[in-house]
Amino acid sequence: MKMTGAQILVETLIEQGVDTVFGFPGGMVVDIYDKLYDKQDKIKHILTAHEEGAVHAADGYARSTGKTGVVIATSGPGATNLVTGIATAYLDSIPLVAITGNVRNSMIGRDSFQEIDITGITLPITKHNFFVHKISKLADVVRTAFEIAQSGRPGPVLIDIPKDVQEAVFDFKKKPVEKPEALPCCDAKDIDKAVQLIKESKRPYIYFGGGAVRTGLGEDIVKLADKLDAVIGCSMMGLSEIPSDSPRFLGMQGMHGRYASSVALAKADLIIALGVRFSDRATGKTEKFSLSATKIHVDCDRAEIGKNVPVDLGVCCDIKDFVKCLTKAAPQRKNTEWIKKVDQLREKESDAYEGLPFLPRDTINIMSDIVKPDTRIVTDVGQHQCWTAQFFKFRNKRTWITSGGLGTMGFGLGAAIGSSMGTGKRSVLITGDGSFGMCLNELATAVTYNVPVTIVIFNNHALGMVRQWQKVFFDGRYSNTTLDRKTDFVKLAQAFGAKGFKATDKESFEEAFKKAYKVKGPAVIDLTIKTDSVVLPMLKPGGTFNNLILRREDISDAEK
Amino acid sequence: MPKNKIIIAIYVDNQYGVLSRVTAMFTRRGYNIDSLTVGETESPEYSRITITLTAEKNEKDQVVSQLRKLYNVKKVIVLSSEECIKRELLLIKVRNTEEAHADIVEATNIFRTKIIDFTDEAISIEATGDSQKIDAFIEYMKKFDIIEMCRTGLVALDRGGANIWSEHED
Numbered sequence: 001m002k003m004t005g006a007q008i009l010v011e012t013l014i015e016q017g018v019d020t021v022f023g024f025p026g027g028m029v030v031d032i033y034d035k036l037y038d039k040q041d042k043i044k045h046i047l048t049a050h051e052e053g054a055v056h057a058a059d060g061y062a063r064s065t066g067k068t069g070v071v072i073a074t075s076g077p078g079a080t081n082l083v084t085g086i087a088t089a090y091l092d093s094i095p096l097v098a099i100t101g102n103v104r105n106s107m108i109g110r111d112s113f114q115e116i117d118i119t120g121i122t123l124p125i126t127k128h129n130f131f132v133h134k135i136s137k138l139a140d141v142v143r144t145a146f147e148i149a150q151s152g153r154p155g156p157v158l159i160d161i162p163k164d165v166q167e168a169v170f171d172f173k174k175k176p177v178e179k180p181e182a183l184p185c186c187d188a189k190d191i192d193k194a195v196q197l198i199k200e201s202k203r204p205y206i207y208f209g210g211g212a213v214r215t216g217l218g219e220d221i222v223k224l225a226d227k228l229d230a231v232i233g234c235s236m237m238g239l240s241e242i243p244s245d246s247p248r249f250l251g252m253q254g255m256h257g258r259y260a261s262s263v264a265l266a267k268a269d270l271i272i273a274l275g276v277r278f279s280d281r282a283t284g285k286t287e288k289f290s291l292s293a294t295k296i297h298v299d300c301d302r303a304e305i306g307k308n309v310p311v312d313l314g315v316c317c318d319i320k321d322f323v324k325c326l327t328k329a330a331p332q333r334k335n336t337e338w339i340k341k342v343d344q345l346r347e348k349e350s351d352a353y354e355g356l357p358f359l360p361r362d363t364i365n366i367m368s369d370i371v372k373p374d375t376r377i378v379t380d381v382g383q384h385q386c387w388t389a390q391f392f393k394f395r396n397k398r399t400w401i402t403s404g405g406l407g408t409m410g411f412g413l414g415a416a417i418g419s420s421m422g423t424g425k426r427s428v429l430i431t432g433d434g435s436f437g438m439c440l441n442e443l444a445t446a447v448t449y450n451v452p453v454t455i456v457i458f459n460n461h462a463l464g465m466v467r468q469w470q471k472v473f474f475d476g477r478y479s480n481t482t483l484d485r486k487t488d489f490v491k492l493a494q495a496f497g498a499k500g501f502k503a504t505d506k507e508s509f510e511e512a513f514k515k516a517y518k519v520k521g522p523a524v525i526d527l528t529i530k531t532d533s534v535v536l537p538m539l540k541p542g543g544t545f546n547n548l549i550l551r552r553e554d555i556s557d558a559e560k
Numbered sequence: 561m562p563k564n565k566i567i568i569a570i571y572v573d574n575q576y577g578v579l580s581r582v583t584a585m586f587t588r589r590g591y592n593i594d595s596l597t598v599g600e601t602e603s604p605e606y607s608r609i610t611i612t613l614t615a616e617k618n619e620k621d622q623v624v625s626q627l628r629k630l631y632n633v634k635k636v637i638v639l640s641s642e643e644c645i646k647r648e649l650l651l652i653k654v655r656n657t658e659e660a661h662a663d664i665v666e667a668t669n670i671f672r673t674k675i676i677d678f679t680d681e682a683i684s685i686e687a688t689g690d691s692q693k694i695d696a697f698i699e700y701m702k703k704f705d706i707i708e709m710c711r712t713g714l715v716a717l718d719r720g721g722a723n724i725w726s727e728h729e730d
Contacts, residue, residue, distance in 0.1 A: 119577070123581060124584055124587075124588040127629075127631070128630075128631040131577070148631060301629070302625045303625035303626050303628075305625075306621060306622075310618075
């Protein structure tokens with residue numbers, strides 16, 4: 001059937017099973033929007049306040065559903081506003097297809113109005129990108145883009161379509177959606193080697209990350225840990241894949257991870273790393289990382305194996321297949337001493353900071369108790385993010401949505417909107433006054449679409465995480481981290497058409513949260529916390545987990 | 561770990577923008593390219609890029625794995641220095657003077673290079689060979705007055721019947 005390029009794009013999106021797209025119109029995508037107008041029954045378009053909000057929403061949609069997020073923006077500034085969001089998705093391996101318009105082929109290269117080389121700009125932050133020269137290629141480019149975004153290690157793909165290609169007419173034939181190529185299964189030799197290493201170990205530790213979330217590996221990891229009598233920890237990207245109260249689970253490890261998890265990692269003699277990349281935030285100084293431990297690393301991306309940390313056994317295959325085969329092949333182990341040692345670490349951890357009153361943690365505990373298991377917990381970036389990662393009790397999979405790799409402040413609100421749009425469930429956005437200030441314009445979107453999102457602002461009138469570094473490493477010289485703003489977040493919420501609440505302590509927060517959680521659309525809670533609250537434990541940059549700072553009073557030691 | 565000279569041959573889609581995708585990977589990951597050549601192949605659909613770099617084993621493994629992830633990259637092999645034939649081309653122009661003239665001609669003969677342009681002002685010479693021979697020739701020519709020179713990067717193929725699709729060790 002003869003169709004215009006814009007129509008072919010929309011039809012191919014429908015063919016790929018896309019039912020929701022996020023975006024913002026403009027001159028060079030006006031043809032695409034015209035054709036979306038015809039297909040409102042098939043594709044819901046969410047209009048955001050800013051393209052950055054749209055791309056974070058598409059990302060949040062992808063994280064909470066496992067499907068590929070789609071975002072549309074116009075040429076020039078529309079396209080460049082996507083850049084932070086595309087990089088966020090790239091660093092966390094999130095499947096995303098970004099569609100941008102561009103000026104006509106004949107105008108390319110002349111610095112035309114709103115012309116930008118977005119394929120050049122996004123080259124290092126996409127899995128691949130396309131500039132569609134000819135309409136004859138368009139449909140297959142879109143299909144290939146979805147395949148690339150979803151296959152192997154997922155990631156963002158950008159398609160740049162000049163206006164004349166959107167207008168041109170070509171024959172379109174539907175094609176059945178091809179399943180992405182299956183990942184290779186594990187090799188019996190690797191399983192044998194792994195079993196051998198397991199037999200030689202007495203202190204096994206399973207470390208998993210985003211790859212485990214992608215493959216739904218939680219139950220399999222627990223079974224493997226039971227067989228090996230191992231403990232389990234994860235990177236920030238792995239959270240919510242295993243219920244937080246799972247007995248062998250020690251929580252997130254790393255620079256601001258849980259104490260027991262990080263120290264156990266340092267003390268382990270065997271680390272089985274599944275779908276992780278040994279990020280510096282998760283490992284501390286990579287050169288010094290668990291030097292004495294034997295390491296097995298399994299990932300679907302060969303380039304990750306040995307990239308940051310040398311390993312004894314590196315396997316590139318389907319991690320689910322590997323874990324299942326290994327669980328079958330491994331002998332039942334008993335590591336009583338190791339488990340006892342880890343229990344001691346847990347005790348030390350709870351003695352250090354679980355007994356004392358601490359508003360950020362108490363707040364997160366209150367939320368953990370109130371929210372339904374399927375509520376998506378979304379964060380921005382900074383202290384509030386670390387506290388939530390440490391203390392929130394996750395029960396369901398894919399309920400933790402955060403920018404782990406890029407650490408994008410301003411990610412949260414867009415991502416929360418996208419999560420709720422994708423799942424039809426409520427999202428709770430835990431944010432800080434600094435992060436929230438970056439993209440709060442999306443409150444307008446949340447109100448327009450009546451998105452069920454409860455926003456909790458940990459308001460310390462400061463850029464807390466940087467301030468914490470200034471406190472510990474820069475002698476308390478608080479350069480530009482005090483937010484001497486007069487923003488009234490309650491009134492701000494009301495001005496946007498949302499509900500606003502104020503809280504200053506545990507009791508008033510609990511009351512406000514119960515109310516806010518029941519509001520149908522968006523609601524904002526402005527929670528005042530202390531300006532000098534710190535995230536603990538804390539790893540000195542370049543340090544190892546053997547010298548983790550656990551207590552407030554130990555901070556001064558770190559300065560020495 | 562010791563650093564070695566490594567020759568990597570890459571088969572890529574013959575499309576615009578592919579070379580920048582390949583070189584952008586090196587830039588982004590902080591690897592330095594010693595030489596790079598790109599040109600047509602026996603198939604019009606593909607181009608062949610030959611890159612040489614100095615790297616330790618880890619770096620080499622990373623470069624190869626990262627290249628293999630690029631969508632337009634069809635095949636990446638590491639050529640073993642002993643098991644491949646390799647050539648570079650040099651064009652060098654030296655000032656022609658009465659005193660130097662005979663020595664320059666003699667040097668071109670000894671190095672088995674070729675004079676391709678000869679005027680009262682200058683002598684231009686073409687040299688092909690592996691990198692060591694080119695290095696040696698340039699070194700010798702330094703005793704004359706070099707006006708300008710340019711050299712290509714290395715091109716290399718497997719010895720014997722082996723080719724880019726044969727099995728290679730990384």
